[in-house]
Amino acid sequence: MTDVHQMVEATSLSSIEYFKMHAERDLSFSPDAPVEVSPSYILTVDFQPDGERFRVLFETDIETTAGHISCGVAAEYAHPSVILRQASGEAISEFVNNVALMHLIPYVRNGVADITQRVFEAPLLMPIFQRGELNFDVLASLPKLDA
Template sequence: MNDLSAEDTDALKALITRSNLDGVQFHEIYAKINDDIPDGIAREDADVELHYQTRTSDSDFGVRVTVNVTSDSGNARVVVAAEYSLESGGAPEPTLLDLFASEVAIMTLFPFVREGIQSATSRVFGVPLLLPVLERGQIRSNTSAKGTD
């Protein structure tokens, strides 16, 4: 885990203070079972890819998280976005917005992503896939992870 500099920490705290979470919205929930899944799969490893995108304006910004899961049972995808309004100060710089996305927004959105993957795979695969624990600082840019809990 990378530690933040004092300057980064102060800038991030200032952005948190001047922004408000206006909403969380699912953009996509998808699961597709493979035609030839092995019988009796109860828990399985999966490849997990997590990506995020940001957008900004002078009055608001957003972070959208996409998680793709590939397993022996099939594929699942969840896309969730958080919308934030800005009280003052204008649009955050790209590096600060990226820091906010990886330190704050990902942690806000991950429970929604986890629930979406678990619910979709439970219904379609018959057994839910559980995403691994996400720890602070683990996501610094678009990333992939191996395995599920």
């Protein structure tokens, strides 16, 4: 069985790209009013049919008293298919939560700051997350890993 250290050694980051970016300001909101922020996060793992790649998609939706913001970023990873077939669900979950998520968060943070600067005339700065602070149940969405 493969552990997370073997996955890190055998897996390479192929690309990171935005797949969703949206902001909408409530024109009746007063710039002098306090802004309340309520974020929600969704993480999805998408295993490609070729068995050689998988994608981790991280979406952030933020409801505020001033409007709505959405940002989605995907990281694609290449790996030898034998590693994935042998990997335990726990190793994949640990890789996604502690490696992939740390790749994606800075992009989401930058995307949210950029789009809110343009739409709300001031950037919304997401907090800095420490590794492990955000954690997703990856095991429930994993395909059967046996070859």
